[in-house]
Amino acid sequence: MELYGHRIPMWASLGLWAVIWEIVGQAHVTILLPPLSACFMKLFEIVPTETFWSAMRITAQAFTLGMAVSILVGVPLGVVMGRSPLIDRLFLPWVSLFVSAPLTALVPVIMALFGFDETTIVLTVVLFAIWIIILDARAGSKGISPSLMEMATSYGATRWQAFIKIYLWAALPEILAGIRLGLVRAVKGVIIGQLLVSVIGFGYLFEIYSSNFLMEHMWALLLVLFFFAYLMDAGMGELERRIDYYSSVRG
Protein backbone atom coordinates (compact mmCIF):
# COMPACT_ATOMS: atom_id res chain seq x y z
CA MET A 1 0.00 0.00 0.00
CA GLU A 2 1.17 3.56 -0.68
CA LEU A 3 0.30 6.76 1.14
CA TYR A 4 1.47 10.17 -0.14
CA GLY A 5 4.20 8.43 -2.14
CA HIS A 6 5.54 6.49 0.85
CA ARG A 7 5.33 2.72 0.94
CA ILE A 8 3.49 1.56 4.03
CA PRO A 9 4.74 -1.86 5.19
CA MET A 10 2.22 -4.60 6.02
CA TRP A 11 3.00 -4.65 9.72
CA ALA A 12 2.12 -0.95 10.00
CA SER A 13 -1.53 -1.95 10.30
CA LEU A 14 -0.69 -4.13 13.30
CA GLY A 15 1.11 -1.18 14.87
CA LEU A 16 -1.86 1.14 14.27
CA TRP A 17 -4.29 -1.26 15.96
CA ALA A 18 -1.86 -1.78 18.83
CA VAL A 19 -1.86 2.00 19.41
CA ILE A 20 -5.69 2.14 19.31
CA TRP A 21 -5.83 -0.81 21.74
CA GLU A 22 -3.44 0.98 24.09
CA ILE A 23 -5.47 4.22 24.01
CA VAL A 24 -8.81 2.48 24.59
CA GLY A 25 -7.21 0.44 27.38
CA GLN A 26 -5.69 3.49 29.09
CA ALA A 27 -9.06 5.26 28.93
CA HIS A 28 -10.53 2.42 31.04
CA VAL A 29 -13.57 2.12 28.78
CA THR A 30 -14.21 -1.46 29.84
CA ILE A 31 -12.71 -3.89 32.26
CA LEU A 32 -12.59 -6.44 29.47
CA LEU A 33 -9.87 -4.53 27.61
CA PRO A 34 -6.82 -3.61 29.66
CA PRO A 35 -4.04 -1.60 27.96
CA LEU A 36 -1.83 -3.57 25.59
CA SER A 37 1.30 -2.56 27.52
CA ALA A 38 -0.15 -4.03 30.70
CA CYS A 39 -0.88 -7.29 28.88
CA PHE A 40 2.71 -7.41 27.68
CA MET A 41 3.99 -6.76 31.18
CA LYS A 42 1.78 -9.58 32.42
CA LEU A 43 3.33 -11.80 29.74
CA PHE A 44 6.69 -11.57 31.49
CA GLU A 45 4.99 -12.41 34.75
CA ILE A 46 3.10 -15.46 33.46
CA VAL A 47 5.63 -17.06 31.15
CA PRO A 48 8.23 -18.02 33.78
CA THR A 49 5.62 -19.76 35.99
CA GLU A 50 5.40 -23.52 36.38
CA THR A 51 1.66 -23.56 35.52
CA PHE A 52 2.33 -21.87 32.20
CA TRP A 53 5.03 -24.31 31.20
CA SER A 54 3.03 -27.34 32.22
CA ALA A 55 0.12 -26.03 30.12
CA MET A 56 2.53 -25.37 27.29
CA ARG A 57 3.94 -28.87 27.52
CA ILE A 58 0.53 -30.55 27.52
CA THR A 59 -0.60 -28.43 24.59
CA ALA A 60 2.53 -29.03 22.54
CA GLN A 61 2.41 -32.75 23.25
CA ALA A 62 -1.26 -33.15 22.32
CA PHE A 63 -0.80 -30.96 19.28
CA THR A 64 2.26 -32.81 17.97
CA LEU A 65 0.77 -36.21 18.61
CA GLY A 66 -2.57 -35.26 17.03
CA MET A 67 -0.87 -33.75 13.99
CA ALA A 68 1.39 -36.78 13.60
CA VAL A 69 -1.61 -39.12 13.62
CA SER A 70 -3.47 -36.86 11.18
CA ILE A 71 -0.55 -36.77 8.73
CA LEU A 72 0.45 -40.43 9.01
CA VAL A 73 -3.13 -41.59 8.51
CA GLY A 74 -4.51 -38.74 6.42
CA VAL A 75 -1.84 -38.45 3.72
CA PRO A 76 -1.65 -42.16 2.74
CA LEU A 77 -5.43 -42.49 2.90
CA GLY A 78 -5.92 -39.41 0.74
CA VAL A 79 -3.35 -40.51 -1.84
CA VAL A 80 -4.88 -44.00 -2.06
CA MET A 81 -8.37 -42.48 -2.35
CA GLY A 82 -7.17 -40.42 -5.29
CA ARG A 83 -5.94 -43.54 -7.06
CA SER A 84 -8.53 -46.17 -6.17
CA PRO A 85 -12.19 -45.48 -7.06
CA LEU A 86 -13.38 -48.23 -4.70
CA ILE A 87 -11.65 -46.84 -1.61
CA ASP A 88 -12.63 -43.36 -2.70
CA ARG A 89 -16.31 -44.30 -2.76
CA LEU A 90 -15.95 -45.94 0.65
CA PHE A 91 -14.46 -42.91 2.43
CA LEU A 92 -15.28 -39.76 0.46
CA PRO A 93 -18.84 -39.26 1.78
CA TRP A 94 -17.56 -39.37 5.37
CA VAL A 95 -14.59 -37.11 4.71
CA SER A 96 -16.77 -34.56 2.92
CA LEU A 97 -19.27 -34.69 5.79
CA PHE A 98 -16.68 -34.16 8.51
CA VAL A 99 -14.64 -31.49 6.73
CA SER A 100 -17.53 -29.05 7.01
CA ALA A 101 -19.31 -30.38 10.12
CA PRO A 102 -19.48 -28.33 13.36
CA LEU A 103 -16.86 -30.48 15.07
CA THR A 104 -16.96 -28.67 18.41
CA ALA A 105 -20.26 -30.41 19.06
CA LEU A 106 -18.51 -33.77 18.86
CA VAL A 107 -15.88 -32.98 21.49
CA PRO A 108 -18.23 -33.77 24.44
CA VAL A 109 -18.82 -37.18 22.83
CA ILE A 110 -15.07 -37.85 22.76
CA MET A 111 -14.88 -36.59 26.32
CA ALA A 112 -17.58 -39.02 27.41
CA LEU A 113 -15.76 -41.89 25.70
CA PHE A 114 -12.17 -41.15 26.66
CA GLY A 115 -12.39 -39.10 29.82
CA PHE A 116 -11.04 -35.72 30.88
CA ASP A 117 -7.41 -36.21 29.97
CA GLU A 118 -4.87 -35.86 27.21
CA THR A 119 -6.27 -38.63 25.01
CA THR A 120 -9.35 -36.50 24.49
CA ILE A 121 -7.26 -33.49 23.51
CA VAL A 122 -5.20 -35.55 21.04
CA LEU A 123 -8.33 -36.99 19.46
CA THR A 124 -9.85 -33.51 19.23
CA VAL A 125 -6.78 -32.35 17.32
CA VAL A 126 -7.11 -35.32 14.94
CA LEU A 127 -10.83 -34.69 14.56
CA PHE A 128 -10.17 -31.10 13.53
CA ALA A 129 -7.10 -31.57 11.35
CA ILE A 130 -7.36 -34.86 9.48
CA TRP A 131 -10.21 -34.25 7.02
CA ILE A 132 -8.69 -31.38 5.10
CA ILE A 133 -5.38 -33.27 4.97
CA ILE A 134 -7.13 -36.29 3.43
CA LEU A 135 -9.01 -34.13 0.91
CA ASP A 136 -5.92 -32.24 -0.24
CA ALA A 137 -3.78 -35.36 -0.55
CA ARG A 138 -6.60 -36.90 -2.56
CA ALA A 139 -6.75 -33.89 -4.88
CA GLY A 140 -2.98 -34.05 -5.32
CA SER A 141 -2.90 -37.70 -6.24
CA LYS A 142 -5.88 -37.31 -8.57
CA GLY A 143 -3.91 -34.67 -10.46
CA ILE A 144 -0.85 -36.81 -11.18
CA SER A 145 -0.25 -36.78 -14.92
CA PRO A 146 -1.27 -40.03 -16.64
CA SER A 147 2.03 -40.24 -18.48
CA LEU A 148 3.95 -40.22 -15.19
CA MET A 149 1.91 -43.23 -14.09
CA GLU A 150 2.48 -44.94 -17.43
CA MET A 151 6.17 -44.26 -16.95
CA ALA A 152 6.06 -45.99 -13.57
CA THR A 153 4.24 -48.98 -15.07
CA SER A 154 6.40 -49.30 -18.15
CA TYR A 155 9.63 -49.16 -16.15
CA GLY A 156 8.32 -51.90 -13.90
CA ALA A 157 7.54 -50.04 -10.67
CA THR A 158 5.73 -52.10 -8.06
CA ARG A 159 2.69 -50.56 -6.41
CA TRP A 160 4.74 -49.72 -3.34
CA GLN A 161 7.52 -48.12 -5.42
CA ALA A 162 4.99 -46.10 -7.40
CA PHE A 163 3.42 -44.88 -4.17
CA ILE A 164 6.67 -44.01 -2.36
CA LYS A 165 8.74 -42.76 -5.29
CA ILE A 166 6.12 -41.09 -7.47
CA TYR A 167 2.60 -40.55 -6.08
CA LEU A 168 3.69 -39.01 -2.76
CA TRP A 169 6.14 -36.67 -4.44
CA ALA A 170 3.88 -35.72 -7.32
CA ALA A 171 1.13 -34.85 -4.85
CA LEU A 172 3.50 -33.07 -2.45
CA PRO A 173 2.41 -29.48 -3.19
CA GLU A 174 -1.23 -30.34 -2.43
CA ILE A 175 -0.23 -32.50 0.53
CA LEU A 176 1.71 -29.61 2.08
CA ALA A 177 -1.15 -27.19 1.43
CA GLY A 178 -3.43 -29.66 3.22
CA ILE A 179 -1.05 -30.00 6.15
CA ARG A 180 -0.86 -26.23 6.43
CA LEU A 181 -4.65 -25.93 6.57
CA GLY A 182 -4.66 -28.90 8.94
CA LEU A 183 -2.22 -27.13 11.27
CA VAL A 184 -4.49 -24.11 11.51
CA ARG A 185 -7.44 -26.37 12.33
CA ALA A 186 -5.34 -28.34 14.80
CA VAL A 187 -4.61 -25.13 16.72
CA LYS A 188 -8.36 -24.63 17.00
CA GLY A 189 -8.77 -28.26 17.99
CA VAL A 190 -6.16 -28.24 20.72
CA ILE A 191 -7.55 -25.03 22.29
CA ILE A 192 -11.23 -25.94 21.94
CA GLY A 193 -10.52 -29.39 23.35
CA GLN A 194 -8.78 -27.91 26.37
CA LEU A 195 -11.45 -25.27 26.88
CA LEU A 196 -14.16 -27.92 26.93
CA VAL A 197 -12.21 -30.32 29.10
CA SER A 198 -11.08 -27.28 31.15
CA VAL A 199 -9.18 -29.18 33.81
CA ILE A 200 -5.82 -29.40 32.03
CA GLY A 201 -3.51 -27.20 29.98
CA PHE A 202 -4.44 -23.77 28.71
CA GLY A 203 -8.10 -24.63 29.08
CA TYR A 204 -7.52 -24.77 32.85
CA LEU A 205 -5.66 -21.45 32.80
CA PHE A 206 -8.36 -19.75 30.73
CA GLU A 207 -10.96 -21.12 33.11
CA ILE A 208 -9.15 -19.61 36.14
CA TYR A 209 -8.43 -16.26 34.45
CA SER A 210 -11.89 -15.68 33.08
CA SER A 211 -13.77 -16.76 36.21
CA ASN A 212 -11.58 -14.37 38.24
CA PHE A 213 -11.78 -11.54 35.67
CA LEU A 214 -7.99 -11.56 35.21
CA MET A 215 -8.25 -9.89 31.81
CA GLU A 216 -4.58 -8.95 31.53
CA HIS A 217 -3.60 -12.58 32.14
CA MET A 218 -6.09 -13.77 29.56
CA TRP A 219 -4.97 -11.36 26.85
CA ALA A 220 -1.34 -12.17 27.54
CA LEU A 221 -2.07 -15.86 27.08
CA LEU A 222 -3.97 -15.16 23.86
CA LEU A 223 -1.02 -13.15 22.51
CA VAL A 224 1.26 -16.12 23.14
CA LEU A 225 -1.09 -18.52 21.36
CA PHE A 226 -1.62 -16.19 18.40
CA PHE A 227 2.12 -15.82 18.08
CA PHE A 228 2.71 -19.57 17.98
CA ALA A 229 -0.11 -20.14 15.48
CA TYR A 230 1.40 -17.47 13.25
CA LEU A 231 4.91 -18.95 13.54
CA MET A 232 3.67 -22.35 12.47
CA ASP A 233 1.72 -21.02 9.53
CA ALA A 234 4.70 -18.96 8.36
CA GLY A 235 6.98 -21.99 8.70
CA MET A 236 4.70 -24.12 6.52
CA GLY A 237 4.41 -21.28 4.02
CA GLU A 238 8.19 -21.22 3.71
CA LEU A 239 8.29 -25.00 3.17
CA GLU A 240 5.66 -24.72 0.44
CA ARG A 241 7.63 -21.98 -1.29
CA ARG A 242 10.67 -24.24 -1.40
CA ILE A 243 8.89 -26.89 -3.45
CA ASP A 244 6.96 -24.33 -5.45
CA TYR A 245 9.35 -24.73 -8.35
CA TYR A 246 7.93 -28.03 -9.36
CA SER A 247 4.27 -27.62 -8.61
CA SER A 248 4.07 -25.43 -11.71
CA VAL A 249 6.08 -27.74 -13.95
CA ARG A 250 4.47 -31.08 -13.16
CA GLY A 251 2.69 -30.96 -16.52
Added chain:
Amino acid sequence: MTVVNATMAAGTAAVSVRGVSMIYPGPVQALQDIDLDFPAGQLTSLLGPSGCGKTTLLKIIAGLLEPAAGTVTVSGKTVKGPGPERAFVFQDFALLPWATVMRNVAFGLELRGVPTSEREAVAEKYIGDVGLRGFEQKYPHELSGGMRQRVGLARALAVKADVLLMDEPFSAVDEQTRRKFQEDLLQLVSVEKRTFIFVTHSIEEAVYLSARIVLLSPRPGKVWKIIEPKMPRELSPDQIRREPGYLDTVESIWQNLKDYVE
Protein backbone atom coordinates in the same frame (compact mmCIF):
# COMPACT_ATOMS: atom_id res chain seq x y z
CA MET B 1 11.99 -46.66 -52.20
CA THR B 2 10.40 -50.07 -52.12
CA VAL B 3 7.11 -51.41 -50.90
CA VAL B 4 7.48 -54.58 -48.85
CA ASN B 5 5.47 -57.21 -46.99
CA ALA B 6 4.23 -56.64 -43.45
CA THR B 7 5.63 -59.89 -42.12
CA MET B 8 9.12 -61.30 -42.42
CA ALA B 9 10.89 -64.63 -42.24
CA ALA B 10 11.13 -66.01 -38.73
CA GLY B 11 14.17 -64.94 -36.74
CA THR B 12 14.82 -61.53 -38.24
CA ALA B 13 12.02 -59.75 -36.40
CA ALA B 14 12.56 -58.34 -32.90
CA VAL B 15 8.89 -57.58 -32.42
CA SER B 16 5.99 -59.39 -34.06
CA VAL B 17 2.39 -58.28 -33.98
CA ARG B 18 -0.23 -60.85 -34.99
CA GLY B 19 -3.93 -60.17 -35.50
CA VAL B 20 -4.05 -57.30 -33.04
CA SER B 21 -7.34 -55.46 -32.72
CA MET B 22 -8.32 -52.78 -30.27
CA ILE B 23 -11.77 -51.50 -29.44
CA TYR B 24 -12.32 -48.46 -27.21
CA PRO B 25 -15.60 -47.96 -25.36
CA GLY B 26 -17.98 -46.16 -27.66
CA PRO B 27 -17.39 -48.54 -29.34
CA VAL B 28 -14.56 -47.28 -31.55
CA GLN B 29 -12.54 -49.75 -33.54
CA ALA B 30 -9.09 -48.23 -33.05
CA LEU B 31 -7.09 -51.05 -34.60
CA GLN B 32 -8.23 -53.89 -36.83
CA ASP B 33 -6.33 -57.10 -37.40
CA ILE B 34 -2.79 -55.74 -37.44
CA ASP B 35 -0.04 -58.08 -38.68
CA LEU B 36 3.39 -56.52 -38.50
CA ASP B 37 7.04 -57.38 -37.99
CA PHE B 38 9.67 -54.97 -36.75
CA PRO B 39 13.20 -55.80 -37.91
CA ALA B 40 15.86 -56.04 -35.21
CA GLY B 41 18.47 -53.31 -34.92
CA GLN B 42 16.61 -50.80 -37.07
CA LEU B 43 14.25 -47.91 -36.69
CA THR B 44 10.70 -48.46 -37.88
CA SER B 45 8.20 -45.60 -37.93
CA LEU B 46 4.47 -45.85 -37.47
CA LEU B 47 3.06 -43.04 -39.56
CA GLY B 48 -0.46 -41.93 -40.19
CA PRO B 49 -3.03 -39.19 -39.68
CA SER B 50 -4.32 -38.55 -36.18
CA GLY B 51 -6.83 -41.15 -35.08
CA CYS B 52 -5.18 -44.02 -36.96
CA GLY B 53 -4.24 -45.76 -33.72
CA LYS B 54 -0.46 -45.50 -34.01
CA THR B 55 0.05 -44.55 -30.38
CA THR B 56 -2.46 -47.23 -29.34
CA LEU B 57 -0.42 -49.84 -31.22
CA LEU B 58 2.78 -48.61 -29.58
CA LYS B 59 1.21 -48.83 -26.11
CA ILE B 60 -0.02 -52.35 -26.86
CA ILE B 61 3.53 -53.34 -27.78
CA ALA B 62 4.71 -51.65 -24.57
CA GLY B 63 2.22 -53.70 -22.57
CA LEU B 64 0.52 -50.56 -21.28
CA LEU B 65 -2.70 -51.45 -23.08
CA GLU B 66 -4.22 -54.87 -23.55
CA PRO B 67 -5.47 -55.59 -27.08
CA ALA B 68 -9.03 -56.83 -27.64
CA ALA B 69 -7.58 -59.61 -29.79
CA GLY B 70 -4.23 -60.80 -31.10
CA THR B 71 -0.76 -61.17 -29.65
CA VAL B 72 2.54 -59.32 -29.55
CA THR B 73 5.80 -61.21 -29.21
CA VAL B 74 9.13 -59.61 -28.36
CA SER B 75 12.20 -61.76 -29.05
CA GLY B 76 9.94 -64.82 -29.15
CA LYS B 77 8.14 -64.10 -25.86
CA THR B 78 4.48 -63.15 -25.72
CA VAL B 79 3.82 -59.75 -24.19
CA LYS B 80 1.58 -59.81 -21.12
CA GLY B 81 2.52 -56.44 -19.66
CA PRO B 82 5.51 -54.13 -19.48
CA GLY B 83 8.87 -55.87 -19.42
CA PRO B 84 12.55 -55.05 -18.98
CA GLU B 85 13.31 -55.79 -22.66
CA ARG B 86 11.22 -52.77 -23.71
CA ALA B 87 11.61 -49.11 -22.75
CA PHE B 88 9.26 -46.24 -23.49
CA VAL B 89 10.02 -42.64 -24.46
CA PHE B 90 7.05 -40.37 -23.77
CA GLN B 91 5.64 -37.54 -25.84
CA ASP B 92 5.53 -35.25 -22.78
CA PHE B 93 8.84 -36.62 -21.42
CA ALA B 94 7.29 -37.94 -18.15
CA LEU B 95 10.28 -36.93 -16.05
CA LEU B 96 10.25 -36.64 -12.27
CA PRO B 97 10.30 -32.86 -11.68
CA TRP B 98 11.75 -33.29 -8.18
CA ALA B 99 14.69 -35.40 -9.32
CA THR B 100 17.96 -34.40 -10.99
CA VAL B 101 18.87 -35.44 -14.54
CA MET B 102 21.09 -38.10 -12.98
CA ARG B 103 18.31 -39.63 -10.89
CA ASN B 104 15.80 -39.40 -13.76
CA VAL B 105 18.11 -41.22 -16.15
CA ALA B 106 18.92 -43.86 -13.54
CA PHE B 107 15.28 -44.19 -12.45
CA GLY B 108 14.53 -47.37 -14.42
CA LEU B 109 17.54 -49.02 -12.79
CA GLU B 110 16.59 -47.61 -9.38
CA LEU B 111 13.21 -49.36 -9.68
CA ARG B 112 15.03 -52.62 -10.41
CA GLY B 113 17.10 -52.25 -7.26
CA VAL B 114 20.47 -51.66 -8.94
CA PRO B 115 22.92 -50.18 -6.36
CA THR B 116 23.45 -46.41 -6.52
CA SER B 117 27.08 -46.34 -7.69
CA GLU B 118 26.43 -48.93 -10.38
CA ARG B 119 23.31 -47.27 -11.79
CA GLU B 120 24.90 -43.83 -11.73
CA ALA B 121 27.85 -45.11 -13.72
CA VAL B 122 25.44 -46.44 -16.37
CA ALA B 123 23.39 -43.23 -16.29
CA GLU B 124 26.50 -41.11 -16.66
CA LYS B 125 27.47 -42.95 -19.85
CA TYR B 126 24.08 -42.40 -21.46
CA ILE B 127 23.81 -38.80 -20.27
CA GLY B 128 27.04 -38.30 -22.22
CA ASP B 129 25.74 -40.24 -25.21
CA VAL B 130 22.66 -38.06 -25.59
CA GLY B 131 24.81 -34.94 -25.26
CA LEU B 132 23.91 -33.77 -21.75
CA ARG B 133 27.32 -34.04 -20.07
CA GLY B 134 27.59 -31.34 -17.43
CA PHE B 135 23.85 -31.28 -16.76
CA GLU B 136 23.79 -34.27 -14.38
CA GLN B 137 22.77 -32.26 -11.33
CA LYS B 138 20.23 -30.01 -13.08
CA TYR B 139 16.49 -30.37 -12.59
CA PRO B 140 14.07 -30.83 -15.50
CA HIS B 141 12.59 -27.35 -15.11
CA GLU B 142 16.06 -25.91 -15.70
CA LEU B 143 16.29 -27.60 -19.12
CA SER B 144 14.76 -26.76 -22.51
CA GLY B 145 12.14 -29.05 -24.05
CA GLY B 146 14.68 -30.69 -26.32
CA MET B 147 17.07 -31.35 -23.44
CA ARG B 148 14.25 -32.82 -21.35
CA GLN B 149 13.50 -35.31 -24.10
CA ARG B 150 17.18 -36.21 -24.25
CA VAL B 151 16.83 -37.12 -20.57
CA GLY B 152 13.81 -39.27 -21.47
CA LEU B 153 15.82 -40.98 -24.19
CA ALA B 154 18.82 -41.55 -21.91
CA ARG B 155 16.50 -43.11 -19.30
CA ALA B 156 15.18 -45.53 -21.92
CA LEU B 157 18.70 -46.39 -23.11
CA ALA B 158 20.00 -46.87 -19.57
CA VAL B 159 17.73 -49.84 -18.78
CA LYS B 160 19.45 -51.76 -21.59
CA ALA B 161 16.20 -52.71 -23.25
CA ASP B 162 16.40 -54.34 -26.70
CA VAL B 163 13.39 -52.44 -27.96
CA LEU B 164 12.87 -48.70 -27.62
CA LEU B 165 9.34 -47.44 -28.07
CA MET B 166 9.13 -43.74 -28.88
CA ASP B 167 5.77 -41.97 -28.84
CA GLU B 168 6.03 -38.78 -30.92
CA PRO B 169 9.14 -37.87 -28.92
CA PHE B 170 9.85 -34.67 -30.82
CA SER B 171 6.37 -33.21 -31.11
CA ALA B 172 6.84 -31.05 -28.00
CA VAL B 173 10.28 -29.87 -29.15
CA ASP B 174 10.85 -26.78 -31.28
CA GLU B 175 11.86 -27.14 -34.93
CA GLN B 176 15.58 -26.26 -34.81
CA THR B 177 16.14 -28.47 -31.78
CA ARG B 178 14.19 -31.26 -33.43
CA ARG B 179 16.48 -31.40 -36.47
CA LYS B 180 19.61 -31.62 -34.37
CA PHE B 181 17.94 -34.24 -32.19
CA GLN B 182 16.94 -36.30 -35.26
CA GLU B 183 20.53 -36.34 -36.46
CA ASP B 184 21.76 -37.43 -33.03
CA LEU B 185 19.10 -40.14 -32.91
CA LEU B 186 20.22 -41.55 -36.27
CA GLN B 187 23.74 -41.68 -34.89
CA LEU B 188 22.50 -43.50 -31.76
CA VAL B 189 20.50 -46.02 -33.81
CA SER B 190 23.59 -46.97 -35.80
CA VAL B 191 25.80 -47.21 -32.69
CA GLU B 192 23.39 -48.85 -30.27
CA LYS B 193 22.11 -51.65 -32.54
CA ARG B 194 18.75 -51.75 -30.83
CA THR B 195 15.27 -51.95 -32.26
CA PHE B 196 13.49 -48.61 -32.37
CA ILE B 197 9.76 -48.24 -32.94
CA PHE B 198 8.93 -44.63 -33.55
CA VAL B 199 5.50 -43.04 -33.72
CA THR B 200 5.23 -39.77 -35.61
CA HIS B 201 2.80 -37.74 -37.67
CA SER B 202 5.59 -35.95 -39.54
CA ILE B 203 6.29 -37.44 -42.97
CA GLU B 204 9.70 -35.77 -43.25
CA GLU B 205 10.73 -37.05 -39.84
CA ALA B 206 9.67 -40.60 -40.67
CA VAL B 207 11.50 -40.64 -43.99
CA TYR B 208 14.63 -39.08 -42.58
CA LEU B 209 14.90 -41.44 -39.61
CA SER B 210 13.44 -44.76 -40.68
CA ALA B 211 14.71 -47.95 -42.23
CA ARG B 212 11.06 -48.75 -42.82
CA ILE B 213 7.84 -46.84 -42.52
CA VAL B 214 4.49 -48.42 -41.69
CA LEU B 215 1.64 -46.33 -43.05
CA LEU B 216 -1.57 -46.76 -41.08
CA SER B 217 -5.01 -45.81 -42.35
CA PRO B 218 -7.53 -44.38 -39.90
CA ARG B 219 -10.88 -45.61 -38.53
CA PRO B 220 -10.32 -48.45 -38.14
CA GLY B 221 -6.52 -48.40 -37.96
CA LYS B 222 -5.09 -50.86 -40.46
CA VAL B 223 -1.69 -51.48 -41.94
CA TRP B 224 -1.98 -49.87 -45.29
CA LYS B 225 1.44 -49.78 -46.83
CA ILE B 226 5.02 -50.42 -45.80
CA ILE B 227 7.76 -48.37 -47.34
CA GLU B 228 11.51 -48.69 -47.12
CA PRO B 229 13.09 -45.37 -48.06
CA LYS B 230 16.22 -45.84 -50.14
CA MET B 231 18.78 -43.11 -49.84
CA PRO B 232 22.51 -42.81 -49.43
CA ARG B 233 22.86 -42.70 -45.63
CA GLU B 234 26.54 -41.82 -45.88
CA LEU B 235 25.66 -38.27 -46.98
CA SER B 236 25.55 -35.38 -44.52
CA PRO B 237 22.16 -34.58 -42.97
CA ASP B 238 21.75 -31.47 -45.12
CA GLN B 239 22.58 -33.38 -48.30
CA ILE B 240 20.09 -36.12 -47.42
CA ARG B 241 17.33 -33.59 -46.97
CA ARG B 242 17.97 -32.37 -50.57
CA GLU B 243 18.47 -35.82 -52.01
CA PRO B 244 15.97 -36.98 -54.73
CA GLY B 245 15.37 -40.36 -53.02
CA TYR B 246 14.38 -38.57 -49.82
CA LEU B 247 12.21 -36.00 -51.54
CA ASP B 248 10.44 -38.58 -53.75
CA THR B 249 9.59 -40.75 -50.74
CA VAL B 250 8.20 -37.76 -48.84
CA GLU B 251 6.15 -36.76 -51.88
CA SER B 252 4.73 -40.21 -52.54
CA ILE B 253 3.71 -40.67 -48.88
CA TRP B 254 2.04 -37.28 -48.98
CA GLN B 255 0.12 -38.28 -52.13
CA ASN B 256 -1.02 -41.43 -50.30
CA LEU B 257 -2.10 -39.64 -47.15
CA LYS B 258 -3.71 -36.64 -48.86
CA ASP B 259 -7.06 -38.40 -49.19
CA TYR B 260 -7.37 -38.56 -45.40
CA VAL B 261 -6.70 -34.89 -44.85
CA GLU B 262 -9.67 -32.73 -45.60
